[in-house]
Amino acid sequence: MEMFYFIARYFMYFFIPLLVVSISGMFSERSGVIHMGLDSVMVWSCMWGVLCLQWLDGVVAGQLRLIIALLFAGVMGVLLTLLLAFAAINLNADQTIVGMAMNTFAPAFCIFFARVLQNGSEHLSIRNDFLIERIPVLADIPIIGPMFFTRTYITNFIGIAIFIISAIILNKTRFGLRMCACGENPQAAESLGVNVQKYRYAALIIAGFIGGMGGLMYILPVATHYSQTVGGYGYLAMSVLIFGQWRSIPLLGAAAFFAFCKTIANAYSGIPLLNNLGLPAAFYKSLPFIITLIALAITSKHDHAPKASGQPYDKSMR
């Protein structure tokens, strides 16, 4: 049973960032802008988040330090995403190529910056004192208590909150529905008085903020130092988005599925059944990526991608 709880906690470490970052991608793509640079936003804002944690060390205590760092990472995520917004919305750029440019930029710049900052070493250390051993009352609930409310992080709950709020915004509010209209048929939206450019900017700012927080959420439970990589998580989040068909609830399922694969990939040596199969470590590590492809092959025939996603908005077209 202890093993089961361990896997459940491990699962949450992968599930939450994947969910959060794919929500970031969902905001962007539902408004009509393909966001290939999710990985770069994670790498970039993760660095700023970690730096913020270092700056605040000793100044602010406890969970507040984490929350400030998360907000800071979010703001830096917005800054990077504005590069995409400007190119995609104002300059009719090829959004995929902009994303690739961001993905080239972020790791290179972060290595450069970290080395300049520390005179040579690119690894930024993280002092992590944010683990919550047990949450009073809730931890006593049988099964669920040990699974989700012991040895947990505050980011897990923030992640779930982001999911709920974003689902409500996208599906129930005027703002969200108009934003989605910009991704489906921007000309029609414009004819009804929706300012497509403004809505796309708003969507990308939200996407940047969420994606930036996702970067820090990823690194916190799984690493003791930051080394300019998030293990391809941004790309995985993009696949989650496609697998989840750009819709909130399926997205939750897709993220859970991938997080499960990732958990197996990382924890297989501790599970006797899997360890005895004698398959190479490379197999388990590449498992999430292989399964992604299989899942996409099955689901991609009928895709519900936002129809205007990736196309620069041209007012004169109909």
Added chain:
Amino acid sequence: MSVKTKKKFEIANYTGLLSSLIAIVGGLIIAFIVLMATNPSKGLSAFVTLITGGFQLGGMKNLGTLFYFATPILCTGVAMCLAFQAGIFNIGGPGQYSVGALAAILTSLYFSKNLPAPLTWIVPLIVATFAGAAWAFIPGVLKAYFNVNVVIGTIMFNYIEMYYMMHWINDYCYDAMKGQTRAIPAQCRLPQAFMPAITQNKTADIGILIAILFAVLAWVLIEKTKLGYELKACGKNAEASRYAGIRSKRNIMISILLSGALCGLGGGLTHLSASGTYITMKEQLAAEGFNGIAVCCLANNNPLGAILGALFLAFLTVGGNYMQIFGFQREIVSVITSVIIYFAAFSLFLKQILERLLMKQKTQINKVTGEELK
């Protein structure tokens, strides 16, 4: 803009060249700002080193280094061009490149070293080419027949390669003392021919010549053959070309296989090079694959332009390495590369604006001549 400068853009290609130049200048300006911001006292001299490619420090010997860096990114750059022409964004370069590299190493270690003279290095190159194509095969099938986003497909294969690479190296060609792949036999390395004499660099080889040859072949394929025409038609409008009787699925497969093959060749050329290159045991994607995208963007998807693009980026890389003398990290080259790609993303927009200005002028001329005829 004055009428005089407008006339210069009458040939459409000029606008393409101009947008590349804008991208390069943009990249260099950002680099300059970053360098000056990090260390104002040494920033300028570091920048000068960067844009002179370190030639005033290293001399002519750098030409060999430049060719060495240009060879793989020329291959991957041309590969990207081929895929782009058919509307495919092949980000699988790193995976295909590394698989090609490993295939070349394994072939030379286990098989081709006992063959007669020129085959010792030709066979590994051919195997590398096929290996690269093989690594592109499944993403191609997924794209053509299952409608899986090719960007996602190729990226996933990059990561699968990254993890399996460790496994394969460890099992078949690991040099535990040095923590890298075993050295390949001397007779399997690329011939040096006259290259050391030209470049005054003892380790220069004919790799760059082979890469240029394939760039020219790719250009011929795209511009002068029926297949190339079909590929371009698919890239411009897949539906319309299907309507015109072009088999778009087949063309997707051909373009991505050729693209993968060229990436594999790049890996082979680099790791069979006379200077001796090894794959280290590190979980990372080969940067050469991604830099191909920058080369392709600089070249406006033209394989011949890719030759210039690759030489330029290699030039910056050499300069970036020398910049370390001033205490700057060479990652600045990747920052420049990214800015170039960024600018290239909306070069089409810049091009359209330029062409629109040009069209305006032309219609004005036509109006005048029309009135004269009346």
